[in-house]
Amino acid sequence: MGRKNKTYSKDLHQQVYDRLTGMQAFGESKKAAIADGTAQDKIFSYNTYQTYWKHSKYFVAWIKEKYPECTTLRAAKKHANEWLQEREDQGLSAWTIQTEAKALGKLYGIKPEDPDYFKPPKRHRAEIKRSRGDRVRDLHFSKTNNDELIKFCQGTGLRRSELKSLQGRDLMTREQIEREISRIEAMPERTEAQDKHLNMLRDTRMFDCEYFCHVRSGKGGRERVSPIVGKNVDQIVARIRDTVADEKVWQHVNSNADIHGYRGDYATAIYKSYARTIEQIPYDRVNAGTGRRYQSEVYVCRKDEAGKRLDKAAMLICSKALGHNRIDVVANNYIRAL
Template structure:
């Protein structure tokens, strides 16, 4: 056997890649990991892994260029804040800074790589993200010039009525259309089984949640392997509901509904349209929401179901219950995400 070359050392790129790879926990339960306190050194989403690795490579290149004497991740850690600060100060050719979203993502990537705790006083504090700073899906972008809304009217209407993410839309098949009756029958079937597998139990819970949350809806899209590999059911809504259902029914069970989805299609923008339509369907007038709690300090009554927006939309009030319904339909569990990223012109 050949003797290992003691002069050989893994470079920063290899060290970072191996460390990040060991954190992969795709398909595992994040909730269980949080309960057991082991989530800090795990990455549960493949997309998150790809995003983190992309920005970590930028950091590695910076260290190799600016601090060539640094050869280990342990040494590189002290340059994390330096790089993040340089990124926050960086400007493009138009004189614009990188977005707060980009800096926060890069900070999150390094915090994961170096296991930097939230309570660490040396942890980098990225710039605040403001709704008014969002450019994509709010104004016309260069890529929009290469996308005809007229030629893609059916696709746009479909997205606005289903709220699909791009990854689901590109995989969507005819079998993913479910009626309330089909879902109720599936629930009855699963509940008769004695020993449900983990997958069957998750399927049952997704069905029951959709039937309960969207109690007045009849047609649903099964979002298979959505963000973080989750499965969920969301209602088909809006003025084009019948056309959407017809397209789904006219597609074979294992045939793709959309053979091609343009990369220039503003899918997130259409999800926002879906969320806004859904919110309007369920939202009550703020004045009609009952004052059901009493503030212990002031003794004044207040409305538990009223959500007060913050930052650039401070003091705007929304129906918390309607926001929760939107959150479930979009595949989120936080109503502030709906308020900050989806609801528009309310």
């Protein structure tokens, strides 16, 4: 006789795979899903899917070893927080624990505000190890042989995935952008997608430069146009122009290249280009409690960076270039040595 319930003939690995692939909603509007309450059951980015799938497999492997009697996702659920706590006790970074908590939260439909959602440790800037100082991988990376790649990254600020997918057609000039803005603005009616594209193009007016990279699928599937900056602009532009329109600008990106570190160099250069000295920023607001005037456009860093003050306007410009929407992400992860 066969099983009455065929679901349970699948092992845990297959059950997790089916659950996560069933949530794939690549290309759909996350904003619309949040509005109609279906976002919790969907994964909108392929990179996010890959990350959740990877960490969910770690959880399944642990279940099979420690609780082999658990053969269903439902039975394994009660051990999720135990696994996360064990991962924290092993000394894994707060970033990794946060990611794994989100992966299992998505897998089991547990929201961060739910009482049984694992409360991961707080993430602190001082604990960030990526792109800080020399690492073992640096021993296997020649800066001389990869000089053009390094300069390209420092001048464009692209993520690794964006760098790998950049094509010859993705170079845009200021003139091209302004023509496209005029064309869309002249339309008697515009769709929501066209308005979104128009706003993205208008953001380029923040930057005082001539050339841009069109990033068609950034983090979370977001599109943006990022400025090409620095003293190597001509070399970068030549590299893109010399690439056939539908071919990749970089056929190979060295896995040991510190791409995140180069993004930090890019962010810092942009911030310095647009930042005012703190003394130049006006005291434009009044504290209702104390009656004292203060600078609303000054960002005050906290924790290990306590006391450092940054120009919010320059941080916003930097954030747009990097493909982020929050200035605190720029302060905590990219701007350096100020």
